[in-house]
């Protein structure tokens with residue numbers, strides 16, 4: 535590859551050296567610090583996995599206790615943040631609310647000491663502790679209720695589910711939710727992590743880093759796909775409609791993607807989707823089935839037939855929504871829940887970036903003109919022959935009537 539070859543979406547271009555996560559897209563392998571995700575899902579907890587990702591090793595019993603206690607201690611939100619949230623429109627998307635709240639933390643904790651390990655640890659703890667409280671508080675407030683105070687006697691995941699419903703969750707539900715957080719905690723240089731790294735590389739504060747990543751995760755091609763999957767399953771409506779739905783959609787001139795399918799790296803079924811599907815089944819066994827699951831199974835089979843040859847299989851977002859739905863989490867909180875988990879990976883990459891920082895400043899291939907003469911306003915025509923993007927002028931005019 536020549537130094538100047540342009541790769542849309544930076545496909546295949548290494549953006550950093552990292553020891554945090556590893557993905558093998560052909561074999562469907564995901565590791566955090568060298569440990570397979572399936573093993574962590576079976577044996578670890580989200581708080582322990584977060585420690586592993588950020589500090590690079592499995593903590594001792596004492597270290598884990600200390601870390602969990604610190605997070606527990608910092609769960610509450612300042613009343614000014616709660617007051618700010620009360621002014622948010624209840625119709626706003628929870629990801630927008632979360633991005634605003636994450637950024638607002640920078641106003642309250644404005645000291646920036648990126649070379650001080652105590653500052654790094656405090657920021658890590660604060661973000662891990664407060665992001666779930668923010669998500670739950672917005673959920674309560676948009677329904678006209680006061681936020682539920684976090685409970686110190688509950689672990690990380692149980693406490694979040696408690697703050698959402700003011701009900702102590704069933705232990706299996708809390709355990710499954712905790713595994714979901716582990717599965718979503720890290721995934722190398724995806725769009726939101728890259729966004730976090732670019733922001734981190736300017737040496738700004740960690741709250742700006744996380745706010746930037748939350749905004750990036752929100753899009754439907756990234757974390758926002760989990761919410762869209764449920765809308766798609768709803769639109770399909772029944773198992774016998776699946777084949778026709780897929781075929782009709784594939785024949786459309788303006789091709790639309792199938793949400794929850796495909797991945798830049800995985801060309802097989804995403805290993806996280808495999809575990810999430812098992813978790814969904816465990817929940818259905820205990821709490822009853824879900825009509826959408828049968829549609830999802832059929833959709834996976836039809837898609838394998840139609841697009842499997844192109845390496846398009848379910849990604850992490852395909853089954854996560856079904857798990858969250860069974861846990862009673864509203865669809866527009868699926869992506870904020872993803873963010874709660876991914877804060878771990880973002881913070882790990884933030885810390886790694888600080889250890890070997892150089893500001894991101896890629897290059898571009900200029901495709902515009904040179905030496906263009908400035909035309910005075912009164913001499914400009916309304917329909918210039920040459921436009922930077924064909925059709926853009928017409929589209930712009932159509933919006934102003």
Ligand code: ACO
Pocket residue numbers: 543724754755756757759789790791792793794795796797798799841844846849850851
């Ligand atoms: N449905 C139908 N076709 C697809 C899909 C899909 N979900 N994904 C990829 N393709 C096709 C494209 O149409 C394209 O076909 P072509 O070569 O004939 O034009 C080919 O596969 C390559 O697709 P790209 O969009 O170029 O692949 P890219 O690596 O850029 O995108 C992405 C990956 C964004 C995840 C894509 O697969 C997609 O849009 N999926 C749906 C959204 C989604 O589920 N996002 C969540 C991803 S996981 C995460 O971010 C947490």
